[in-house]
Amino acid sequence: MTLTTDLEKLPFVQPVSPIIYLVGGPGEGRFPHCNSFLLRGDRTILIDAGIGVQRIEAIDRALRIDTLVVSHPHPDHILAWHALSDRELLLPAQTPDSVFDLNQLGRRFVEGPEDAAYWTHMVKKWLDLHPMRPPDRRFADGETIDFGPIQLQAIHAPGHLIDHYCFMETGSRTLFSIDIDFTGFGPWYGNPESDLCLFRQSVAMLQTLAFERICTSHKAPIEAADAGQAFCDYLAAFDRHQQLILALCRKGMDLAAMLRESPFYRNRMSDATFQRIFETQMIRKNIELLITGGWVVEKKGQYLALDCPPTVA
């Protein structure tokens, strides 16, 4: 029995090309998990560790993983990195050293010391997240990481985070779009450093690339023929998010009232504190754009839509 056969017997492993496999994360790859990607070059490479320890160990028994490539340090992407702590580790050039300390990582991802401490407490207790160790190598935008038959081009795609990366496997032209994920939720930008304009630019940049298929971290692969519609829907979600907030501004609301309405999570997140933390950021970022665009004004903490919005030239 070949190693490949052992690998393909695993129910969560799906071949994408003769040397690329999608490894589905538990819960259909939804947070706190994500899909990983296994690539067989002159070494065996895993992109991201959100599939959990058990699935990583099952793969490793069938085919030893040599290298872990991390796309960005969100908890659902580094979740079980420690299961591969003795293997080669590659991180983005832009990833700050806060990834080596969960207290600092909390302060990076969450505003305010109390909420940051809550984040750190929860990722330890709930996710058993481990602080990362310094990487063996870092990769930068445009760099092609050489794994022999696998040539992995690193594509800096900021907005979701400052150090969010996508990858192109240049042989099969498989684009790993990571958290430009084409889910119905739309873009996620719930951290202080998340940037809606950069995020939209990164999506538009990916759309110009020549790819045969797109593999995302939280959804099934998309073939090139279906990609045009997927991009159109995903870009429209940026506008949908802005319209949701503009509709609340038409009622004249402050931030607390908007949080009670919960336009993005619809009060469905199981952890109310995390919902407040992330939804605050997403609402605020849309309000900032609406104010800049002249659609909304702020008066004594209330956000009000203008009767006569600016005319578009």
Ligand SMILES: [Zn+2]
């Ligand atoms: Zn992410």
